[in-house]
Amino acid sequence: EVQLVESGGGLVQPGGSLRLSCAASGFTFSSYSMNWVRQAPGKGLEWVSYISSSSSTIYYADSVKGRFTISRDNAKNSLYLQMNSLRAEDTAVYYCARDQSLGVSERGWFDPWGQGTLVTVSS
Amino acid sequence: QSVLTQPPSASGTPGQRVTISCSGSSSNIGSNYVYWYQQLPGTAPKLLIYRNNQRPSGVPDRFSGSKSGTSASLAISGLRSEDEADYYCAAWDDSLSGFVVFGGGTKLTVL
Numbered sequence: 001e002v003q004l005v006e007s008g009g010g011l012v013q014p015g016g017s018l019r020l021s022c023a024a025s026g027f028t029f030s031s032y033s034m035n036w037v038r039q040a041p042g043k044g045l046e047w048v049s050y051i052s053s054s055s056s057t058i059y060y061a062d063s064v065k066g067r068f069t070i071s072r073d074n075a076k077n078s079l080y081l082q083m084n085s086l087r088a089e090d091t092a093v094y095y096c097a098r099d100q101s102l103g104v105s106e107r108g109w110f111d112p113w114g115q116g117t118l119v120t121v122s123s
Numbered sequence: 124q125s126v127l128t129q130p131p132s133a134s135g136t137p138g139q140r141v142t143i144s145c146s147g148s149s150s151n152i153g154s155n156y157v158y159w160y161q162q163l164p165g166t167a168p169k170l171l172i173y174r175n176n177q178r179p180s181g182v183p184d185r186f187s188g189s190k191s192g193t194s195a196s197l198a199i200s201g202l203r204s205e206d207e208a209d210y211y212c213a214a215w216d217d218s219l220s221g222f223v224v225f226g227g228g229t230k231l232t233v234l
Binding site for chain 1: 160213214223
């Protein structure tokens, strides 16, 4: 069974840091690009970051560029999101999602998603 | 303000057919594939429609997607109580420094 399990969320003060992890199983992790998508409480979905299978291509949403760093360890079947200089507006459930796209025009094809991990930024 | 525009709410009675619209522009829906995600209360999003109108295995054929120009639609026929959820459209946008854009979501209520 294909599975993604996020961890590492919690309560952090503004300006603080947090590292999220996503453990993948049931598929060849090293063959797939991956994404982080977040959802603020009661709000819609917001794409956060993308990393290609070999880590050669990385993208960030403008809202997190320069503060967040996506990475992966294919040997450990794991995806990471290092979040620095956290702000109240970063409070959200963070999901990791496998990228199914085969080309640029197909991007947005996320399947499956993990169950999410909640990050709360508050003093 | 989402790049893709969806109605915030929709409703229908059991057995009815409902449609949810998703409006974009030439840089997203007009030139790229559209995806639909279903988010049941308290759960993670789930892929419902890919490549405009394709259903993943396991998704009932009551769900269908379509695209015309810079707009897309999700149709749900034979509405059931378990279809009550939030629905999101998504597409890649050529013009933004962002990557994938989502609609603001539509809350579907089964009356």
